[in-house]
Amino acid sequence: MTTRSPQVRLKEHNTQFDKAAGQVVEATGQEWIIKEYFEVEDTYNAESAFFHRSPLTEIPHALSDELLKLDDKYMNWDWVNEGLVAAKSAGIRSNTSQPPNPKPEPKKGAKWIEAQIEGSGLKPIKGCGNGITKVSFECPEGHIFKISGYSLIRFPFCPVCEPERFDAYTLRRVKVCSS
Numbered sequence: 001m002t003t004r005s006p007q008v009r010l011k012e013h014n015t016q017f018d019k020a021a022g023q024v025v026e027a028t029g030q031e032w033i034i035k036e037y038f039e040v041e042d043t044y045n046a047e048s049a050f051f052h053r054s055p056l057t058e059i060p061h062a063l064s065d066e067l068l069k070l071d072d073k074y075m076n077w078d079w080v081n082e083g084l085v086a087a088k089s090a091g092i093r094s095n096t097s098q099p100p101n102p103k104p105e106p107k108k109g110a111k112w113i114e115a116q117i118e119g120s121g122l123k124p125i126k127g128c129g130n131g132i133t134k135v136s137f138e139c140p141e142g143h144i145f146k147i148s149g150y151s152l153i154r155f156p157f158c159p160v161c162e163p164e165r166f167d168a169y170t171l172r173r174v175k176v177c178s179s
């Protein structure tokens, strides 16, 4: 979504390597191209119509996780096209001073994460920086690392012991604190 020209936004996706779209370019060597663009009356409402639907609304943290939004494990081309139809017909909010969606529900807490990784041998720990969105974990070998709870549920492994089980994007975002 952009309120500027699509070409300007495209260039950002292809050059900002600290952002999710740019990380894909860096990792694959392939640049994003524009397949289609269209003008809407209320850009924020259209963007919301595109993203606020299954499966993103059912996966914890998905809506705030830029990389997950690009993950073709969940989002295929049909999903994209359905979203474009929804965005085109979203129309204008009745009150444009309000955000298009109510505030998201509180994130699932440490207990939920613990239950998800039960049996993996990993355990959540305190310390290792004070990140708000990332949680620290320790493997049975004593490696301590920091990863978003959601990424850990997809890849319930130690990045030092088993780096090959991660995808390249996620592995790069894992912070190993001690080994």
Ligand SMILES: [Zn+2]
Pocket: 139, 140, 141, 142, 143, 158, 159, 160, 161, 162
């Ligand atoms: Zn380990």
